Structure formats: C-alpha cells, structure tokens
Amino acid sequence: MMDAHKLDCEAAESDCRFIVQSEDEGEAIKLARTHMHEVHGREVGDDELREEYLQVV
Incomplete structure (x- = not known):
C-alpha cells in the first residue's frame, strides 16, 4: 500500500x-x-506546504 x-x-x-x-x-x-489561493487569497509555496501542512498518512 502506498503512502x-x-x-x-x-x-x-x-x-x-x-x-x-x-x-x-x-x-x-x-x-x-x-x-x-482561490479560497483564502494566500500564495503558499510548495516548500511551505510540505514543511508546515502536508502529512504522510
């Protein structure tokens, strides 16, 4: 099974x-x-998403 x-x-x-x-x-x-971007009007970079918000489940 993949993550x-x-x-x-x-x-x-x-x-x-x-x-x-x-x-x-x-x-x-x-x-x-x-x-x-579309919903919250925020520009978030890939690295920020990976470090701050993305989880591996």
Missing part, C-alpha cells in the same frame, strides 16, 4: 474544512496551493 499525502486546511485556516489527499505528492501540493 498518501494529506493536507487538512483547518490546520492553516481554522474556519475551513477543506481536505485534500492523494498518493501523488505533486498532485496534493498543486490542489492545496490552488485552494489556498
């Missing part, structure tokens, strides 16, 4: 219940970055 990469937006924005999970780290980061 999944998960981002729970509630960790970054307490009022948001968005969750993305994918076996493809690049896809998870792309979806999370797009969500943060």
Whole structure:
C-alpha cells in the first residue's frame, strides 16, 4: 500500500474544512496551493506546504 499525502486546511485556516489527499505528492501540493489561493487569497509555496501542512498518512 502506498503512502498518501494529506493536507487538512483547518490546520492553516481554522474556519475551513477543506481536505485534500492523494498518493501523488505533486498532485496534493498543486490542489492545496490552488485552494489556498482561490479560497483564502494566500500564495503558499510548495516548500511551505510540505514543511508546515502536508502529512504522510
């Protein structure tokens, strides 16, 4: 079984219940970055997402 990469937006924005999970780290980061930009108006870099928000489950 492959590891999944998960981002729970509630960790970054307490009022948001968005969750993305994918076996493809690049896809998870792309979806999370797009969500943060479109919904929260924040530009978040890939490294910040990996270090601060992305979990391997």
